[in-house]
Amino acid sequence: MQVKSVFCVNFLLACVYSNSNLNCNSSESIPGLECSNENNTDSDEINTDVSLEHKDFLENISNITDTQSLRFATPCETPNLEITYCVEISKCPVLQNVRKSKKYAAYIEASRCGPKLENQNDFKVCCGRFNNFRNVSNSIDNSIFPKPCGVQKIIMRGRIYGGTTAALKEYPWMARILHKNSRGRKTYGCAGFLIHARIVVTAAHCIQTPTRKIRGEPYAVVLGEHDITTKIDCTPRNITCADPLQQSRISNVIVHPKYDENSTNHYNDIALIQVKKSFKFTDYVQPLCLHTSSDTTINKYYISGWGKTATEEASSVKLKLDLPPVDKAVCYDKLLTLNLEIDETQICAGGEDGKDSCTGDSGGPLMIRDNDSIHYAAGIVSYGIGCGLKNWPGIYTNVTSFVGWIKTEMLKMTLSDRQARILKKQQKKHEEKNERANL
Numbered sequence: 001m002q003v004k005s006v007f008c009v010n011f012l013l014a015c016v017y018s019n020s021n022l023n024c025n026s027s028e029s030i031p032g033l034e035c036s037n038e039n040n041t042d043s044d045e046i047n048t049d050v051s052l053e054h055k056d057f058l059e060n061i062s063n064i065t066d067t068q069s070l071r072f073a074t075p076c077e078t079p080n081l082e083i084t085y086c087v088e089i090s091k092c093p094v095l096q097n098v099r100k101s102k103k104y105a106a107y108i109e110a111s112r113c114g115p116k117l118e119n120q121n122d123f124k125v126c127c128g129r130f131n132n133f134r135n136v137s138n139s140i141d142n143s144i145f146p147k148p149c150g151v152q153k154i155i156m157r158g159r160i161y162g163g164t165t166a167a168l169k170e171y172p173w174m175a176r177i178l179h180k181n182s183r184g185r186k187t188y189g190c191a192g193f194l195i196h197a198r199i200v201v202t203a204a205h206c207i208q209t210p211t212r213k214i215r216g217e218p219y220a221v222v223l224g225e226h227d228i229t230t231k232i233d234c235t236p237r238n239i240t241c242a243d244p245l246q247q248s249r250i251s252n253v254i255v256h257p258k259y260d261e262n263s264t265n266h267y268n269d270i271a272l273i274q275v276k277k278s279f280k281f282t283d284y285v286q287p288l289c290l291h292t293s294s295d296t297t298i299n300k301y302y303i304s305g306w307g308k309t310a311t312e313e314a315s316s317v318k319l320k321l322d323l324p325p326v327d328k329a330v331c332y333d334k335l336l337t338l339n340l341e342i343d344e345t346q347i348c349a350g351g352e353d354g355k356d357s358c359t360g361d362s363g364g365p366l367m368i369r370d371n372d373s374i375h376y377a378a379g380i381v382s383y384g385i386g387c388g389l390k391n392w393p394g395i396y397t398n399v400t401s402f403v404g405w406i407k408t409e410m411l412k413m414t415l416s417d418r419q420a421r422i423l424k425k426q427q428k429k430h431e432e433k434n435e436r437a438n439l
């Protein structure tokens with residue numbers, strides 16, 4: 001039997017599932033969104049671009065025939081920054097073998113990852129390749145991020161798409177986040193940006209209350225959008241038209257653990273969204289690079305979005321704007337007058353010459369561009385003082401400060417996916433065996 005899951009990309013269309021044929025009932029159509037028929041591919045492969053050595057190692061420690069221990073082996077990070085599984089120490093020879101030696105006691109203690117009241121004889125450890133603090137992993141390199149990134153192929157610019165309107169293929173990493181409330185109503189919330197075929201970065205405040213209260217749980221991510229009022233986005237005179245939108249359901253959301261929804265300072269305003277099905281990279285859907293180096297001089301930032309904050313609507317067409325950086329000390333003093341304090345994990349930009357920092361959606365990227373026109377996310381649109389108020393810079397989450405966290409979480413997601421895949425495969429095998437036995 002072939003199981004198919006059908007869902008409607010336009011959630012305001014009624015979807016009828018009949019013999020794997022999908023009927024869209026467009027009584028309440030939102031242009032630009034289409035019905036689609038999707039095979040059940042929940043276990044889609046994530047790019048497991050961990051170094052081969054690491055992968056090989058993981059096969060060994062998580063002995064994949066041992067379903068029981070794999071089922072409970074959550075991903076973790078070792079004291080020296082390897083991403084691996086949390087398993088009983090008896091299943092971790094690299095630590096078990098040195099358990100009696102005092103020399104390794106501190107490392108083993110730091111490796112513990114189990115619950116507080118666990119079996120003290122066979123407690124859980126985050127089992128990496130090493131047993132000392134010196135061997136800091138270099139396997140967590142940047143290979144988890146897709147290459148190329150930050151590249152766009154604009155087809156129209158200047159005269160026609162002048163001013164603040166983005167061109168059709170401009171900023172193809174801009175994502176829109178769809179929420180679904182308890183009554184099944186779906187609405188768009190914040191923006192975000194694609195950094196991997198299955199991962200979108202957004203602001204933590206876009207996920208937490210009050211967003212959650214207003215819109216419900218984040219439900220899906222839409223890429224490839226330009227004009228939200230047209231079904232297919234085209235250049236004037238229809239010379240070129242964009243591909244249909246791509247949408248993928250959300251499987252996992254990770255809000256930065258130090259984000260405090262009640263703090264007005266909005267530190268750590270960052271979250272990662274993992275989707276079930278990989279986005280396909282096209283001219284209209286591309287990943288953005290992350291700004292990882294801290295020694296770049298930045299003269300200009302760029303933001304994009306539909307001019308929508310968490311609560312209000314504005315433009316139907318994707319907008320863009322460049323913003324000047326704002327001196328940290330000046331910004332600090334300015335915000336202090338409102339009892340707000342910014343720290344080193346935040347960036348100030350805009351607020352000069354009447355430039356409206358509200359043009360960018362919450363959760364969208366604060367971008368920089370290098371000489372080769374490669375775009376990087378330097379920040380995430382976090383908060384501002386009012387909207388379009390002159391002399392009040394916008395505050396952005398400093399992406400560079402969080403690159404380590406992003407990588408760690410991405411690798412953990414990779415391990416969880418791999419685990420789920422193995423378990424699924426084993427279960428299938430098991431079922432087949434039972435079926436045969438019953439015959």
Ligand SMILES: *[C@@H]1O[C@H](CO)[C@@H](O)[C@H](O)[C@H]1NC(C)=O
Nearest residue numbers: 014015016023024025026027
């Ligand atoms: C579409 O919706 C209308 C009104 O809700 C209903 O009468 C009609 O049968 C539906 N069409 C299909 C193909 O489901």
Ligand SMILES: *[C@@H]1O[C@H](CO)[C@@H](O)[C@H](O)[C@H]1NC(C)=O
Nearest residue numbers: 002004036037038039040041
């Ligand atoms: C679904 O799977 C079938 C057969 O496995 C394939 O032919 C078809 O193209 C798939 N459809 C989509 C939308 O991926």
Ligand SMILES: *[C@@H]1O[C@H](CO)[C@@H](O)[C@H](O)[C@H]1NC(C)=O
Nearest residue numbers: 053054056057058059060129
């Ligand atoms: C994994 O196990 C195989 C077979 O036991 C061994 O040859 C290989 O060296 C191990 N790999 C690592 C990285 O430990």
Ligand SMILES: *[C@@H]1O[C@H](CO)[C@@H](O)[C@H](O)[C@H]1NC(C)=O
Nearest residue numbers: 060061062063064065066091
């Ligand atoms: C893996 O499982 C096999 C069979 O159950 C067992 O013989 C072997 O010792 C296990 N290896 C590890 C590293 O746990």
Ligand SMILES: *[C@@H]1O[C@H](CO)[C@@H](O)[C@H](O)[C@H]1NC(C)=O
Nearest residue numbers: 129130131132133134135136
């Ligand atoms: C780990 O560190 C020790 C001591 O610094 C070194 O001798 C050893 O070669 C390292 N092992 C690996 C696999 O890098």
Ligand SMILES: *[C@@H]1O[C@H](CO)[C@@H](O)[C@H](O)[C@H]1NC(C)=O
Nearest residue numbers: 231232234236237238239241
């Ligand atoms: C462009 O195509 C759309 C949809 O196919 C159509 O509605 C519109 O009238 C066309 N515009 C022009 C200028 O041809």
Ligand SMILES: *[C@@H]1O[C@H](CO)[C@@H](O)[C@H](O)[C@H]1NC(C)=O
Nearest residue numbers: 208209258259260261262263
């Ligand atoms: C934020 O404040 C609300 C209401 O005072 C409270 O219920 C909630 O637990 C607080 N959240 C955190 C993370 O402290």
Ligand SMILES: *[C@@H]1O[C@H](CO)[C@@H](O)[C@H](O)[C@H]1NC(C)=O
Nearest residue numbers: 294344346347348398400401
């Ligand atoms: C952002 O963070 C990086 C790394 O922590 C730091 O070097 C850089 O100066 C910060 N940017 C701003 C504008 O504060």
Ligand SMILES: *[C@@H]1O[C@H](CO)[C@@H](O)[C@H](O)[C@H]1NC(C)=O
Nearest residue numbers: 295296297369370371372373
């Ligand atoms: C970019 O171009 C400017 C001016 O042409 C030059 O000074 C700068 O070094 C270049 N930056 C890089 C990263 O190549």
